[in-house]
Amino acid sequence: MTGQKVRLAADLAAFASRIGHEFQRPELLVRAVTHSSISSATRPSNERLEFLGDRVLGLTVATALFKADGTAPEGQLAPRFNALVRQETCADVAREIGLGEVLKLGRSEMLSGGRRKEALLGDAMEAVIAAVYLDAGFDAARDVILRLWGPRIAASAVIETRDAKSSLQEWAQARGLPPPSYIETGREGPDHQPVFTVEARLENGQSATGRAKGKRAAEQAAARALLDRMEQDVQD
Structure with missing residues (x-):
């Protein structure tokens, strides 16, 4: 294994520790942090994982909101849900756990500040959720989401529904x-x-x-x- 691969493996292991999940299939995490700007036929990007992770995140957050407030009508739950799963929130969570530091980007994307781009970080966060889901099932993915989104979910009930x-x-x-x-x-x-x-x-x-x-x-x-x-x- 080359020095670069050793560093990548160490960085990803540290990142996995930050989100609280030890991957049995670390290749899933590698795929989750691989942007399309550096993907190839043998190195798929995280776009398909992003699609799946979005659904896992949505179900988890919807269930958490439903349980957290047993009296809120749909008209109150919907804006809370939208605020929690929107791309900007995913990007904020990604920044908090240092996801940008481990992203695999093409040179042009890296030079244009890709590690800080909101859309890129938000998509990668959803891909990481999907990687956890595929690695260990829904319960594991749910636990990661609740750990990372927990304070936001708890606060959503007291935040004004109109921003x-x-x-x-x-x-x-x-x-x-x-x-x-x-x-x-x-x-x-x-x-x-x-x-x-x-x-x-x-x-x-x-x-x-x-x-x-x-x-x-x-x-x-x-x-x-x-x-x-x-x-x-x-x-x-």
Whole structure:
């Protein structure tokens, strides 16, 4: 085994430890972290696993939400579910466990910052879930998902069902303004755990910034800050 393969095996073993699953078939994990930019006839990409992992994640999260709140109607459960399984959330989880560090990418994708791309990280996270499922069955995959998504699932019941970005867009539209724009103004921290600063800006010149782990969370924080500022201006 070459030095590069030894390092890859060690990195993947450390990653498996972070998600709490020891693979009996480590080749499944290798496939889950292989992007199409480096795939070949003998080295398949993670795209098929992504398809499967999306379904395993959806069933697990839907079941967890159903059990966590025995009184919530479908109209409340659906937006919570959508927020938990959306690509941005998958990417946030991927960053927390350092998935970007072990991705196998083609040179061009690597040079363009592929390890930090939201879509790429989200897809790979779903592929990893499928790899666990194929390696050890649904219970093992469910346990990994609940471990990684647990705090988000627990918090979802107390989070507003309408997010701040939607509320801000409706506020703008009601006043004949175009939708707000969101501009990334800063990024700090390591690649696997970045902290984003985003500015929410309206065409009328009003703006506010938000800071969070994950770009979408920072956008939400900026939208909420702008809504709060406008509410305060009305009270004053």
